[in-house]
Amino acid sequence: MSSITTIDAYVAAVRTGLTGLRASDRDEALAELESLLHEVAExxxxxxxxxxxxxxxxxxxxIREALGTAPLSEAEAGPQPQGRLLGMPYDFRGASVDRIGNRLWNTEDPRIFMPRLFGLGWTVNxxxxxxKLHLIRPDDTGDESFERIPAATIGVLLAVPLVIALAAVVLVALAWAELPAEVPFHWGVSGAPDDWASKQLAFGLLLALGVVPIAITYPRILRRGTPARSRVLSAVALALPAVLSxxxxxxxxxxxxxxSSGNKVLFILLAALVLPFLMLYIPLRFGLRAEWRESRVYDQGGRT
Amino acid sequence: MAPDNDSRVSQFRKGALELGILALLDRGELYGVEIVDRLAEHSGLEASAGTIYPLLSRLKKAGVVDTTWRESPVGPPRKYYQLSEAGRRELAGMTRSWRDLSATLDSLLAEGADR
Known part of the structure; x- marks a missing residue:
């Protein structure tokens, strides 16, 4: 943050970000940070x-990651926009999109369900x-594959969450006049609504779920020189809440x-899984093929 | 903070695995699955793909190994791993450290057994 100009203010800001850590760990880390800052400042x-x-x-x-306490930290670190939405903790800070993005495509780690999805509780790797589906090998795709994804493909990927989030806005705008003042806000297991809220509150929150993360993240990842990997992973991470929204x-x-038009939660979750998978797998295939072309090697067909 | 015992053992094992991989690659290039299989042939060095691939990726980032795509007779091209120049130096250094450490520990343990 550019507003911070003194060492004390910086250390205080980091201290806020370390809330909830064991006091001894925190003090040790902060003391180290302070002496480092003074040393560089000299x-x-x-x-x-x-x-x-x-x-x-x-x-x-x-620091939290180094101490192995990162999973607990995301919901409470830092002064950036975060809180609870529909009872789920959320955290749409820019840095976290990258961190979560890295968990969305980690072929080297065999775990499919990783802790925490984009501040919403869980992540699918x-x-x-x-x-696991034998579509690729654990070491096939790397940073090089991301870098070789065609620019046009990345453009399409970046448009996907935006189009989905805007579709939700348009749907609400078109239906608004016809909607009753109170709309369903919660559904029971059977799929029938069991709680209602004012339409302003319900749709305000739902649309914010899709739009706010995009508005926060895009200015940063559209900047020139942003690595392709960051762009692709951010687009995928943002497509998830947009689809849910x-x-x-x-x-x-x-x-x-x-x-009640029946329980559609499963369909929504399915869409929220299939879409990001395709958004990662198809572009990375393009990237991988480009790598192979450059090395003049070709797929001989069949599976190993 | 002192790491707990489990993480100390796993750090130790990671070092040994790394040396094992470098030693295998010193004899010639290998692709991912081959490395996993070859290590499994050596008792004590068996490790899951979930351990070895992240290690390979770290070694590549550190410049210790290089990779080359080569066609496979069946299926998609394979990524082969080779020792880089830095990797050869790393292997020589690690081998020395390992021999020193193991000689020291051997003699220490032998003294204990004599008592």
């Missing part, structure tokens, strides 16, 4: 020292899924009259 000046370490929230996250918006509109 040579390069305070402003340069503070700037060199980057965002204090990310620095704190780094689509890379492990592709390996669109799905629940459709369900809410369909059941607005109080009836």
């Amino acid at each position: 040579r390069a000046g305070t402003a340069a020292a503070v700037a060199a370490l980057g965002d204090p929230g990310e620095y704190a996250a780094g 689509f890379g492990a899924l592709a390996v 669109l799905g629940v918006v459709m369900m809410t509109i369909a059941d607005a009259d109080g009836g």
Whole structure:
């Protein structure tokens, strides 16, 4: 954060990001940070020292990761937008999109279900899924494959979450006049609505789920020089809440009259899984093929 | 903070695995599955693909190994791993450290057994 110009302010900001850590760990890490800052400041000046370490929230996250407490941290670290949505903790800070993105495609790790999805409780490692389905080998795709994904493909990928989130906005806008003041807000196991809320609140939250993360993340990843890997993984990470948002918006509109059009939660979850998988697998296939072409090697068909 | 015992053992094993992989690659290039299989032939060095692939990726990032795509007689091309120049130096250094450490421990343990 550019507003921080003194060592004390930086250390204080990192301390906030470390809330909940064991006091002894925290104090040790902060003491180390402080002496590092003073050391750099002596040579390069305070402003340069503070700037060199980057965002204090990310620095704190780094400390947590090093201490092995990262999974607990995301919901409470830092002053950036975060909180609870529909009872689920969310965390759409820029840095976390990258961190979660890395878990979305990690072919080397055989675990398919990784802790935490984009601040929403769980993550699917689509890379492990592709390996398990024998679509690729654990070491086939790397940073090089991401870099060789055609620019046009990345453009399409970046448009996907945006189009989905905007579709939800358009649907709500079209239906708005017809909608009753109170709309379903919660559904029972049977698929019938069992709780209602004002349409402003219900749709406000649902649309925010899709739009807010995009609005926060896109300005950063559209910047020139952003690695292809970050762009692809961010687009995928953002497609997940966008699909959930669109799905629940459709369900809410369909059941607005109080009836039940059947439990669609499974369909929504399925879409939220299949779409990101395709968004990763297809572009990476392109990238992999480009790598092979460059090395003048070809797929001989069949599986090993 | 002292690491707990489990993580100490796993750190130790990771070091041994790394040396094992470098030693295998010193004899010639191998692809991922071959490395997993060859290690499994050596008692004590068996490790799951989930352990070995992240290790290979770390070695590649560190510049210790290089990779080359080669056609496979069946199926898609395979990624082969070779020792880089830095990898050869790393292997020589690690081999020395390992011999020193194991000689020291051997003599220490032998003294214990004599008592």
